[in-house]
């Protein structure tokens with residue numbers, strides 16, 4: 001909690017993303033998945049592959065209403081869609097970056113090469129200890145799963161020029177492992193571009209709210225993403241940051257997205273660092289992110305989502321030429337110059353992102369990510385992907401209100 005007082009949103013760069021102009025948009029060609037991850041917010045449905053026509057219509061909606069740099073192709077697991085190559089090709093042909101969000105289970109080298117030919121720009125692999133992975137990964141903890149992460153990162157590196165990201169859900173008992181994963185990412189900064197840690201959220205019995213679809217009260221146990229047992233669902237980005245700083249005291253975020261109900265909450269908290277495998281030169285500051293977003297928007301017309309591995313390996317040039325613009329770069333450049341022989345080594349940029357999904361205010365208001373990047377299309381409308389099941393099941397996003405004793409009786 002102490003970290004919350006030391007982090008000021010006024011000293012960070014507020015990412016400029018909004019509903020109409022965003023770095024990312026979220027396409028779900030299927031709800032079918034070959035794993036059942038704890039905390040997944042999508043109902044796993046076998047016969048849920050969308051047709052190519054439906055996928056195209058959803059892409060048309062994005063392109064008509066939302067300026068975007070990439071399309072995150074998610075689900076379900078998108079690799080299970082029989083026409084995933086055509087979908088990737090279609091997105092690429094529209095001038096957008098196709099990014100596959102997958103658990104990786106269905107991936108092999110031949111499939112990866114075909115996806116590369118189709119135009120895939122990057123992968124985000126969801127790997128964590130609550131996915132019920134089969135075979136040798138069964139029962140492995142977060143740290144032991146680094147071996148699997150490395151397998152995927154090496155597959156991408158072998159094919160070349162594919163952005164490589166990992167995400168994992170953070171639970172009360174796995175929060176302790178985050179620093180070790182951040183260290184692992186440092187050791188592989190040459191082939192791991194981004195690490196994303198997403199705090200676990202669920203509807204749980206200890207929530208002091210009543211739930212409503214429009215004016216109709218609904219039982220919390222009927223909401224698809226709920227747990228019968230009490231669990232911790234209020235981990236904040238700042239809690240993750242505090243854990244990481246216990247091991248890496250210099251770890252310094254640069255940018256954020258606030259909550260719709262709370263300006264100084266860090267729904268997306270972004271840290272950018274530069275270094276070589278096993279050594280971080282430093283943490284780039286808010287002005288660097290602002291420069292990147294502004295220049296990219298000016299030059300390409302979109303806010304940057306994923307950068308290519310080639311661009312990320314320009315860390316050394318970034319430090320040597322952009323130091324006048326950002327104090328974080330100046331500190332990192334000074335560290336680089338302290339060991340001049342490292343000037344001959346290629347340095348890399350790496351993003352570490354903490355995400356804190358929906359927060360509940362005491363009075364029942366729900367604080368979402370302001371400028372949500374993971375907006376998807378449902379019935380022709382742009383909606384939050386993390387709460388899509390509410391629309392499917394109840395026809396509306398659920399509202400919450402503080403429980404009032406005896407209210408049911410009066411109603």
Ligand code: SF4
Nearest residue numbers: 357369372374385386
């Ligand atoms: S509002 Fe939900 S879907 Fe959007 S970025 Fe936040 S967690 Fe993701």
